[in-house]
Amino acid sequence: MVDRSSLARRFHEMFRESANFGRKGKGVSRVAGSPEDGHVRDWFVQWLDANGFRVIVDPIGNIFGMLDFAGSAAAVVLTGSHLDSQPNGGRFDGAYGVIAAAQSALAIKSKVEAGLLAPRRNLCVVNWTNEEGARFQPSLLGSGVYAGRISLTDALSVTDGEGISVRQALQSIGYAGSGQAPRAEKYVELHIECGPELEQKGKTIGVTEKWWGAIKIQITVRGEQAHTGPTPMWRRKDALFGAGLLITGIRDMADSVNASDVERLYTSVGRIEVTPNSPNVVPSSATIFAELRSYESQVLEQAESRLRVLLEQVEKRTGLPVTIDDFSVREAGKFDPSLAGLAWDVAVANGYPALSVATIAGHDAIPLASVCESVLVVTPSVGGICHHEYEFTKDEDLEAGLFVLTDMLEKLCGGEGN
Amino acid sequence: MVDRSSLARRFHEMFRESANFGRKGKGVSRVAGSPEDGHVRDWFVQWLDANGFRVIVDPIGNIFGMLDFAGSAAAVVLTGSHLDSQPNGGRFDGAYGVIAAAQSALAIKSKVEAGLLAPRRNLCVVNWTNEEGARFQPSLLGSGVYAGRISLTDALSVTDGEGISVRQALQSIGYAGSGQAPRAEKYVELHIECGPELEQKGKTIGVTEKWWGAIKIQITVRGEQAHTGPTPMWRRKDALFGAGLLITGIRDMADSVNASDVERLYTSVGRIEVTPNSPNVVPSSATIFAELRSYESQVLEQAESRLRVLLEQVEKRTGLPVTIDDFSVREAGKFDPSLAGLAWDVAVANGYPALSVATIAGHDAIPLASVCESVLVVTPSVGGICHHEYEFTKDEDLEAGLFVLTDMLEKLCGGEGN
Numbered sequence: 001m002v003d004r005s006s007l008a009r010r011f012h013e014m015f016r017e018s019a020n021f022g023r024k025g026k027g028v029s030r031v032a033g034s035p036e037d038g039h040v041r042d043w044f045v046q047w048l049d050a051n052g053f054r055v056i057v058d059p060i061g062n063i064f065g066m067l068d069f070a071g072s073a074a075a076v077v078l079t080g081s082h083l084d085s086q087p088n089g090g091r092f093d094g095a096y097g098v099i100a101a102a103q104s105a106l107a108i109k110s111k112v113e114a115g116l117l118a119p120r121r122n123l124c125v126v127n128w129t130n131e132e133g134a135r136f137q138p139s140l141l142g143s144g145v146y147a148g149r150i151s152l153t154d155a156l157s158v159t160d161g162e163g164i165s166v167r168q169a170l171q172s173i174g175y176a177g178s179g180q181a182p183r184a185e186k187y188v189e190l191h192i193e194c195g196p197e198l199e200q201k202g203k204t205i206g207v208t209e210k211w212w213g214a215i216k217i218q219i220t221v222r223g224e225q226a227h228t229g230p231t232p233m234w235r236r237k238d239a240l241f242g243a244g245l246l247i248t249g250i251r252d253m254a255d256s257v258n259a260s261d262v263e264r265l266y267t268s269v270g271r272i273e274v275t276p277n278s279p280n281v282v283p284s285s286a287t288i289f290a291e292l293r294s295y296e297s298q299v300l301e302q303a304e305s306r307l308r309v310l311l312e313q314v315e316k317r318t319g320l321p322v323t324i325d326d327f328s329v330r331e332a333g334k335f336d337p338s339l340a341g342l343a344w345d346v347a348v349a350n351g352y353p354a355l356s357v358a359t360i361a362g363h364d365a366i367p368l369a370s371v372c373e374s375v376l377v378v379t380p381s382v383g384g385i386c387h388h389e390y391e392f393t394k395d396e397d398l399e400a401g402l403f404v405l406t407d408m409l410e411k412l413c414g415g416e417g418n
Numbered sequence: 419m420v421d422r423s424s425l426a427r428r429f430h431e432m433f434r435e436s437a438n439f440g441r442k443g444k445g446v447s448r449v450a451g452s453p454e455d456g457h458v459r460d461w462f463v464q465w466l467d468a469n470g471f472r473v474i475v476d477p478i479g480n481i482f483g484m485l486d487f488a489g490s491a492a493a494v495v496l497t498g499s500h501l502d503s504q505p506n507g508g509r510f511d512g513a514y515g516v517i518a519a520a521q522s523a524l525a526i527k528s529k530v531e532a533g534l535l536a537p538r539r540n541l542c543v544v545n546w547t548n549e550e551g552a553r554f555q556p557s558l559l560g561s562g563v564y565a566g567r568i569s570l571t572d573a574l575s576v577t578d579g580e581g582i583s584v585r586q587a588l589q590s591i592g593y594a595g596s597g598q599a600p601r602a603e604k605y606v607e608l609h610i611e612c613g614p615e616l617e618q619k620g621k622t623i624g625v626t627e628k629w630w631g632a633i634k635i636q637i638t639v640r641g642e643q644a645h646t647g648p649t650p651m652w653r654r655k656d657a658l659f660g661a662g663l664l665i666t667g668i669r670d671m672a673d674s675v676n677a678s679d680v681e682r683l684y685t686s687v688g689r690i691e692v693t694p695n696s697p698n699v700v701p702s703s704a705t706i707f708a709e710l711r712s713y714e715s716q717v718l719e720q721a722e723s724r725l726r727v728l729l730e731q732v733e734k735r736t737g738l739p740v741t742i743d744d745f746s747v748r749e750a751g752k753f754d755p756s757l758a759g760l761a762w763d764v765a766v767a768n769g770y771p772a773l774s775v776a777t778i779a780g781h782d783a784i785p786l787a788s789v790c791e792s793v794l795v796v797t798p799s800v801g802g803i804c805h806h807e808y809e810f811t812k813d814e815d816l817e818a819g820l821f822v823l824t825d826m827l828e829k830l831c832g833g834e835g836n
Contacts (some may be wrong), residue, residue, distance in 0.1 A: 051502075083589040088695040090642065105494045133732040195648030214647075216516045216697065225506065228686035228709050229779030230613030233672050235802065240687055251659050268646035269658055271692060276505040278552040278632065279689045279707035280780075291646050322435050362514030362698075376727030380466035384653065386645040387699045 001052075003107075006388040007406065009020045009401045011103045014047070015398070018083070018099055019091040027389030028091050032084040032130035033061075033160075033169025041082045041175055044098070045260035046129060050115040051106055053125070057177025060145040060155055061129040061170045064101070064182055067109055069119035069413065074221070078372075078404065081083045081191055082142075082364060085175040086134050090391025094131055096398065097190040104406040108413060120415035124182055128364045129170070131313075135160045136169075137289070138216065138328055139195035143364035146181055153155045161273070179268075185376040186339060186412055190405045192393050193357070196384030203355040208376035209340050212266075212360045213300045213332035215292040218325040219311065221247060221318070224275060225284035236282050240274055242318045243286035249310040250290050253303055265303055266293040266360065287325065293330050293360055330362065338417060339375035339408075346407040352400050361386075373417075377404060421525075425824065426817045428707070429521040431463070433816070436501070436517055437509040445807030446509050450502040450548035450559075451479075451587025458501045459593055460515070462545060469524055471543070475595025477587045478563040478573055479547040482599055482600055483520070485527055487537035487831065493831045496602035496790075497522070497823065499545035499782060500560075504552050506808025510624060510799075514550055514816065515608040519543040521794055522824040538833035542600050546782045547588070553578045554587075554635065555707070555796075556746055561782035562657060564599055567791045578693065605792040605832055607783040608823045610811050611775070614802030621773040622818045623765040626794035627713075627758050630684075631718045631750035633710040636743040637664060637729065643702035644696060654700050660736045661704035667728045668708050670685045671721055683721055684711040684778065707745065711778055713750050748780065757793035757826075757836060764825040770818050778805075791835075795822055 021043065022028045022036030026346030029264050030036040043241040045063060051349075081097025105125050111117045128146075133139025136158045144150040158168040170176040193199075200205050223239030247269045254267040271289035292307065294300040311322045340356075347354040357378065359366075379401040381391040411417075439461065440446045440454030449548040463481060465471050470482030484494075499515025501703025523543050528620045529535045546564075554576045562568045574585040588594040607661040611617075616624050641657030665687045688709035710725065712718040758774075765772040775796065777784075783794040797819040800810045829835075 020566070086696055086699055094498070115559060133698060134694075137697060139698060140751075175808060193648070195644050196653070212647075225806040227612050227779055228684070228688050229711060230631075230804065231616070231802065232609070233676055233681050233684055234678075235614070236686075238669070240690065242668050244662045244669070244687075247658060247662030248666055251656070251662070258651060259651075263651050266646070266651055268654075268698075268700060269662075270646050270699050270701060271695045272658065272692055274690055277689045278504055278550075278805075279711065280557060280686075281504055281688050282686060283688060284806075291698065293647060352749070353505070359648070361645055384649065386648065387696075388702075390644040405653055409625075 004403060005106050007103060008402065009068040010099060010393065011402050014103060014163050015095065018095045022085065022152055024088055027089055027391065028085050028117040029087050029089065030083065030085040030130060031087055031135045033135065033166065033173060037084050038173030041127065041173065044083060044336065047102065056179035057175055058179050058181040059152055059177055060142050061147060061175040061177060062142040062181060065125045065169045066182060067105060068124045069112055070122050073205050075121045076182050077121050077409060078124045078126055078187045079189065079409060080128065082128045082131035084130055085135035086132050086387045088389055089287055090310045092192045092391050092393050096192055096375035098127050100190050100402045100405055104402065108410055115356065117414055118415045119137065119163040121185065121413050123409060123413050130363055134259050136166050140362050140364060140367055144389055145187065149367050157293060185371045186417065187365060187368040187372050188339065188405060189363060189376050190401050191363060191376060191378050193378040194361050194386035195381065195382045196358055198355060198380040199382065199384065201355055202353065204352040204380065204397055205354045206378035207340050207343045207347065207354055208335060208359045208374050208378060209274060209356050210334045210358045211332060211360060211366050212293050212295045213297055214232065214330045214362065215300060215304055216289050218287060219290065220285060220287040220323050220325050222285050222321050223283055226282040228280045228282055231282060237320055238282050239320065240283040242314050242320050242322060243272060243288050245317060246260055246288055246310065246315045253306050264294055264296060264299050267291065268384055271333050282363045295358055297332055306413065330366065333369060334374045335365065335369055336373035339373050342408055342411065342417065343404065346404050350403055352404065375415040376399060422821060425521060426820065427527045429518060429820050431812065433513065433517045434522060436513045442506055443807040445507055445809065447505050447507065448501065448503040449505055450550060451553065451584065451591060455502050455589065456591030462501060462721050465520065467469045470527065470563065474597035474600040475593055476597050476796040477570055477595055478658050479593040479595060480560040480564060481542045481545040482598060485523060485541045486598060487530055488540050493539045494542050494600050495539050495604035495605065495827060496542045496544055497827060498546065498607045499607055500546045500549035502548055502550050504550050504805045506807055507805055508807060510610045510756065510809050510811050511612065511804060514610055516545050517818045518608050518823055522820065526828055535828065535832055537831045539603065539831050540833050541827060549782055554584050558780050558782055560603055560783055561785045565785035567785050577736060588630065594652040602790045604755065604835065605786040605790050606823060606826055607781060607794045608819050609781060609794060609796050611796040611799045612779050612804035613799065616773060617800065617802065619773055620772040622798065622815055623772045623822055624775040624796040625758050625761045625765065625772055626753060627774050627795060628752045628776045629750060629784050630711050630713045630776060631715055632748045633718060633722055634746050635703060635708050635824050637708065638703060638705040638741050638743050640739050641700065648697045649700060655738055656700050657704040657738065658701040658738060659692060660732050660738050661706050663732045664706055664728065671724050675717065679791060682712055682714060682717050685709065697723065713776055715750055721734055734804055748784065750788060753783065753787055753793045754761050754791035755799065758792050760829065760834065761793055761795050761822065762824055764822050768821055770822065773792045795819060
């Protein structure tokens, strides 16, 4: 076993430092491809370099730090998360998993170099590009390209609200790489829970066995720009009125399905874009970004059908065309059972109360699950708060996750698992 | 009478030129305080200078071009409109009234200089700052300061969505003036109708006898930023859901009051601002900009009461605070009957079919009516289209308005009226 007190000390020091990049209030604003994202990446790459990792930046900007323990023919254990954040996001979401991966890997490297561990697999840490999907949609972009869910060309061509492409944004911060991403056999991601379940049930380690399905959909109502004064009401083609009907209708879909004690469907509209968005002009277009989430594929399918009916109702009520601009489905699924089993065993062996959970949020571990064995381990979020500057995980819980990750990686590098 | 064919020619030439500033599609984008607004102002001031007008720029950036015909003790007839536009607005709204005023005044000046008219009043043309209220709210800002409806200090401190103040915007284009605005005895404004009534009834000149009342209100729903994934629905504090309820509820207010043939209440939400506006984040705040308009003060009062009930309903349904950030009332009112009578007589004398109308849109002539005799004359808008690049008024209708204005100004300068 590695020296836990020095591992914890190094982790806390590096994690504190990471929160300086893009600091905003108690949290951070490090939207993908922003100068702040560039600065934290530079710092992370310097750290990898200084500590003997072989740095690879691939064309979508994912950063890999390889430890070639076991020769170039050996399988690779990959671990990490993402350093980008939401606007005014928290300092734990993503960064925790990257910093913990880096320090776990460094501790294992020391043990290998001291002759205390004979590695049979190589170890690699990773920072995925644009996990959050705040500026560039879709989310999980870097891991999506890695897993072949989206083509590199399509991903680089995605533009933000100002028309700047991912390609341009990566070039501007110096992370449009040309390296070859290493092929992973196993992927372990550590993350904060971003929900209230572990805290409510008094558990420390969440072993994520499955993920919810999600439909992400972008809908545009097209109206006609007109004066809000003299234009008769019956002549108005008000795109924002249509969007208002969609926003309330999408919420009603969840409220009508969910019972007070069991919530089977989550729905949301987080973003809206209105043109020209002037107080005294009838809006000519309104685009909403909606999400439907459920673990039950049947519930999700029914929700999708209801959404299509809602679109027709809004078209009928407003007389305006309502179109789907973008539609993506993430099917519900299961993580690798043997990696989940390993996480459980290691948590129990460390004396941490563990819980089998499902993730409702998207994580890089989900696309990874389609190309290698993948698992997600989570630690408690105080009050379930996430995507908010007040997001918080206690030091002892951060350390529990760090130690579970380190033990897992050590066993996997040492040869455990098929 | 002035030479009508050369007056019309000069008008069309200058009007065409004005549409080059901020041209966008068939229309213009000349939002108040923008570089494009600065460029059209520079061009207008040069024209005034070159044609012997005495230019005054007051501290809110209103531009006056004085013709001191009758000595400094004589009363002033003021005429004009505004050169700012909506984003992607039309080229007629506002610019028509300024250019027609300038060319009418120039024609009268020639007549005075030729000894064909003995003026008893001075004549002044004006371009009011930020009539539109697209970037800076409230609208009618320059004329509002002139009429004492809003203090200069408050008006200069208003900020746009980026936090830039009117003071800074005026300074950046060089129109934070220090001149003393001339005190008007009479104000005549020529404008396009921005509505369908004249066209529908086959009339050429609308004599605006009264204006609708309007309530402009800014409402904020405050929620809490959270992840749209793992946050249970019952815990979400979704500000955009609250805004959606407001948008649909405000529309319902009009639909429930209006009969199919008579519309007594107009309502709208033209602008919304959402924070942080990211697809997978529950919005922490949403601000809407709503308007209620009616000619009947009782209908407007009832609408205001219903709006306040709606706010309470939304608070109750969402559990979120819903606050009124800004609330302004423009009471319905009447323009000066003798000026309206003069407009009518002149239209009839010219053989133009005239109609007595009410304006639902705000115009600079409304605040002016509280400090001097004021009237608004309008010409047909094809299809009633306004605040849109396709806004259009036929050449012969533009000329009809121009000739009516010129005749009115000539009579007023010559001594007609008290």
